Amino acid sequence: MSSEPLRVALAGLGTVGAGVVKLLDANRDLIARRAGRTIEVAAVSARDRARDRGVDLARFAWTDDVADLAGRDDVDVVVELIGGSDGPALTLARRAIAAGKGFVTANKAMIAHHGAELAEAAEAAGVALKFEAAVAGGVPVIKGLREGAAANAIAQVDGILNGTCNYILSEMEAKGSDFADVLAEAQRLGFAEADPSFDIDGVDAAHKLAILATVAFGTRPDFDGVEVRGIRDVVAGDIAEAAALGYRVRLIGVAAADAHGLYQRVTPCLVREGHPLARVTGATNAVVAEGDFVGRLLFEGRGAGEGPTASAVVADLIDIARGIGGTAFGMPVASLSAAARADPGARRERAYLRFIVQDRAGVLAELTAGMRDGGVSIESMIQRGAGDSEGVLVAMTTHEGPARAVAAALERLEGSASLIGRPMVMPIVD
């Protein structure tokens, strides 16, 4: 245990960066007791020096060029809170690690895309690379899987990884509202970004899923292998039909590894009431992992925001201050396997299918023939006469079967004059 302070440079002073400063101030003595030494901010960098962030920054050295932080002799660890998979964040990461600095980041996009390269560089330089805040905010799920569940072969990880989507879906559920209305309200309240596409199109959750999969399975990060669909096409009727069937609609990231390879998908799903992910509401994140000895583990908490994200960043700093080492992904990059991608069409599951159709004779016959010809076995079907002129909702659930059968059935129905808009498919999680 060293009595020298751990000297930190902060790159980026948005909500999370300011939160880190606040946390290090508020819990300074407690952190020193836990870490065995104090953690001191030595230097900071951000775009706008003049902006009031609610914290006193005058006591820290300031550099305008964020990349300069990597070269400072008075810094042991660089904390990157700029964001973006490439650009200044990546440049800083490469330089800081090459300069022998520890590196802590909340940047899921960068770790999902460049995590293997950076982890390899960190191993070569003998420094720590840590990113607990990149997945599920304050919830220590990276540590939980990388260390807590390390004795297990993990078969599958399921998670609610994007608080914005979960907030929107649970608001739609609570109020019966449509997607667009809830999104607008969420933007007004600051729960959704002005450009919300990274969140609502599932990209943010996919970044996190690719990182989780690497830690859980010991496979190389494969963001491009994640099948991604967001929540834009979920309508109020889907949530109502799901509820009638005993399910809730959630954006679920699932990663599974078996003899067929690695399967990664982010998509809205029907989650059975009673499943731990079904009752997760609002901006909460939760991850369920299935280990061969431990069974099912659940980690849950706040997935974003100043306090939770700062908590995860500073936990990483305390680990470094304590001398708790270990590799970024739980094993050396050279030991990570390059898992083949499993054929998504082969995945066997039940599914929910929803169509908006013209209210005319023969439509149901056409739909059901399409299912039959695609090889889909229908478990339940309901048609709801809509009050408006925009057609009738038909929802069905299928028996378990390969995903490719559903795709084949929908292909047969493509272009049908009976259909209004594109059908919605959601896997069922029981």
Place this chain on the structure above:
Amino acid sequence: MSSEPLRVALAGLGTVGAGVVKLLDANRDLIARRAGRTIEVAAVSARDRARDRGVDLARFAWTDDVADLAGRDDVDVVVELIGGSDGPALTLARRAIAAGKGFVTANKAMIAHHGAELAEAAEAAGVALKFEAAVAGGVPVIKGLREGAAANAIAQVDGILNGTCNYILSEMEAKGSDFADVLAEAQRLGFAEADPSFDIDGVDAAHKLAILATVAFGTRPDFDGVEVRGIRDVVAGDIAEAAALGYRVRLIGVAAADAHGLYQRVTPCLVREGHPLARVTGATNAVVAEGDFVGRLLFEGRGAGEGPTASAVVADLIDIARGIGGTAFGMPVASLSAAARADPGARRERAYLRFIVQDRAGVLAELTAGMRDGGVSIESMIQRGAGDSEGVLVAMTTHEGPARAVAAALERLEGSASLIGRPMVMPIVD
């Protein structure tokens, strides 16, 4: 990273000990990838060498005297799975640590009683002392609080820490059965010990709570400061009344630290439906921690059994193999504070009170006068005419007030000829 194997001695070959051997066999290669080296069992010791444990033990050195494991030159870490707060387990722990061995244990009683002494010895010897399996079985909650939440001042920890009690309470709930019947069934099924008193009287949960409190608050372990009440006195009527009010009965360990000191209690509680601990059924364990920056964290999973406990033991071994160090309780023993015990009577809460009374005039007047004179404000009250001759159930809930008021009211009613048996008091967790 060393390429030498980590050599382990196993003391105790009951369910968990055999599970550790099975796990190290089953996931041998995966563990070696994660740990950076293999983990090898070098020697074992147990009471009965001849017993068939379903694993091949002939390949390991055997010693009849468990204490001999501490002195072996071919051992880096001793794993203690004997149990008991003192006796052979404690002797082994002291000797192993003094001999410079790492020490891993699932022994909550020993850590609750002697954890500070052993942690201090481990610090002096420069070896690891780890006990993830001692609390919540396979759920990495010690790591989660000690490291994952380390940046936070934690205000309170609530947990379902005993799977036997939770199994019994959730079976009583599901079947409307009485305690004695469910206990007998649980014993028949192997979910409860032949002598179940450590579990059902709350002592096991109290051991775990004292450990959790130490990690969460940085206070010295104070098992004797835990107020303990088990579940023997919970009757089917309590569970029915709780359900009618929107609550479930759970054995909850709560530890809170504030300016008044450290408060630790294990007691059956009414937990509001919707609270994460209310939906925990069967032998599952769960812990909720409230941090000042991270907010509420939830950890949940299997709290006991061969696989989950072995998972936690081997996770500790992997940490040691990886060279992940750190102190046993998250800070040096010298930094742990000796928190004063908070006055339990000052704790403000709502409570559920249940009486079995004679079915005669004036009883309710007597009860309500007792409440008034004790200073308890009644929120709701119900009397249920019972079908049998053993009296009538009266249940009430109180407004929030100091626990000492309830105690004072019950003291006034003590010895009343109207009461059959002792009243039941359960705090309400909203």
